[in-house]
Amino acid sequence: MLREIRPALSLVLLFTLILGVALPAAFTGLAQAVFPFQANGSLLERNGQIIGSALIGQNFAGPTWFTPRPSALSGTDAKGKTIATPYDASESGGSSSGPTNAGMFGNVKSRIAAYLKAYGPGPVPDDAVTTSGSGLDPDISLENALRQAPAIAIARKLPPATVTALVNRLAAHRLLGVIGTDHVNVLKLNLALSRMSAP
């Protein structure tokens, strides 16, 4: 038993130095040199200022923006009370409500009512009223975006066809008919929208 202490200990320490220190340091150096955009989190700039990450959703509310999916993230305020902090990317996670959770259905019902009020009668896409796994979902379904487009066009005094065309232009589609889904990145959509007209 004792004869194994030296090899075990030195192997663990050596692997820690190689795999835990040298390797990540070298790989980070290489990543920063060759793919700095991705390595730093795909940060997007506008007028020289970083406005977010292309991969991470942001919170948008109000009639002039495309609205992202509900986010289940929460934090505490200065008084220690739990408050909703949607799209706070210093944390991540879903709601963890089960399929028979009464509270979850209450939330979904009020979101459905709000959705119908904002975008008029019609189908309610599943993704528009349910929380995502990460709380930072950057995308909404193409159906959801197209449902929102006319109301946003009115709020921004743009022709509805222009906004719908923008959605279709930025949409990502299922690859080879199998991989991925039909969706739109909300930040990129709103960024393009803000270039067309001031909110």
Added chain:
Amino acid sequence: MTTYGILYIGLALILVLGSAFPLGAYMARLFEGKIRLLAPVETGIYRICGIDPARQMGWASYAIALLMLSVVHFGLLYAILRLQYYLPFNPQHIAGMAPMLAFNTAASFTTNTNWQAYAPESMISNGAQMFGLVVHMFISAAAGIAVAAALMRAFVSGGLKTLGNVYVDIVRITLYLLLPVALVAAVVLLIAGIPMTFDAFPTVHTLAGGTQTIGRGPLALQEAIKELGTNGGGFFNANSSHPFENPNALTNLFEIWLLLVIGFALPIAFGHMVGRKREGIALFAAMALILGLAMVGDYAAEAANNPILVHAGVMAKPGNMVGKEMRFGIAQSTTFNTAATGTSTGAVNSVTDSYTPLGGLIPMFLMQLDEVAPGGVGSGLYGMVLFALLAVFVAGLMVGRTPEYLGKKVQSREIKLAMLAVLIQTMFILAGAGFSLLTKSGLGSLDNAGPHGLTEMLYGWTSATENNGSAFAGLSANTPLLDYGLGLAMLFGRFAVLIPVLAIAGSLALKPKLPQSTGTFPTDGPLFVGLLIGVIIILGGLQFMPADTLGPLAEHYLMLAGKTF
């Protein structure tokens, strides 16, 4: 269900199963010591560590050395977690971990479980992730594969007293398998958008006029070995549903491939090692059948959507999107989560807690089958061989012959040890979950009421004992009861299986290798595959039927009746 969903499952399986054949052949050569590309590096490592590569170990020495390695590594990780505040690479100034959580986390990563009772963004530093967790992801994976290799050697010939050298096995598996594949995968994932930086979280001014602090870190490398070594410890709380851990549908498919490929290559390697490829293919087929069925079943459950949601007014299609990411939709979420629970990967790309009852049952059932479809790297193969021994034993009982597997007589010692390994896990899961639910602390950990609460607790104990690490995330696991209880379950779930496996390997290695005769029960055909699957379901699964009925099955019917809690 749509055709594209089924096609997706088919595509994912074809990619994995197809590449398992060449990788398995390569791994057999690696286990036989024929891959020596970096011989000078190996020699250097052996010299520094005082390892005699020529030393051959019997099963007991092999087990003791492996235990010693685990004890030392457990201690080091515990120290790193407690002291992370004082260690480098801590740009967010995260405090040291509390003792009970550090114990749980050290147990979790030593046992290849990667159960995460902590929220990584706020509770673990970049440094502790790198030289604490990532190193374990390599070594615990290599250790599992090493035990599988030792077991394979027991079947190669007769009268063997030794099973190899555990240090040499771990060094070679790391150098020639895990490291090269992980490095290539890390580059691919980096290009796809997974960050690799030591800088602090940036705070940006958002388009709508607010601010947003964006968590990031050196995670491209961690993501690669996290999947490849069936580890699953996410850099972020949301694991592979976080856009930085899994930016798009292609990375999702790639991560599924990474977490399954070694598990499926191992039975192929086994066939090569024993010189009868069809024997390996039989185990491989049993794994693939169970996993394929589970994937289709889980997709069907989630695509059917939750009738209460549909009744409330949402579109029935594409399916239950609660806790899922838009870029993955239904099929690509369920395929990832079933692949992860079929192996011992604690990764998720969607919240299993929010799946429909049957959608959550299938991943849990895959774990309850002792994770052999295809199972964790190494642990899946040795778990499958245990079931194969039990299957030939059952077949032997039917015809009244002494059972044999690959020319080795299977006798009472092997069967007792195999049953011990299977039963000890069942005991921890059922007794642990049952006991926890009798305590106030355990009930306080539940996030959902009704049968779903029972499922949350059962899933937690199943995941820990089977060394999976995925969770019904609603369970608040950072309590004294669950930190220590699940920590022990992980340690027993790993070592109370691994040691009997090595003991079986030692006893089988000694036995003479009998030639095949007309009376030998063939273990390379469809009949055996069917028998094997039957034994897995009866022995691995049936014990959980009462608990699974009270949890997810009861909830399923209540959901259909529109009942909420």
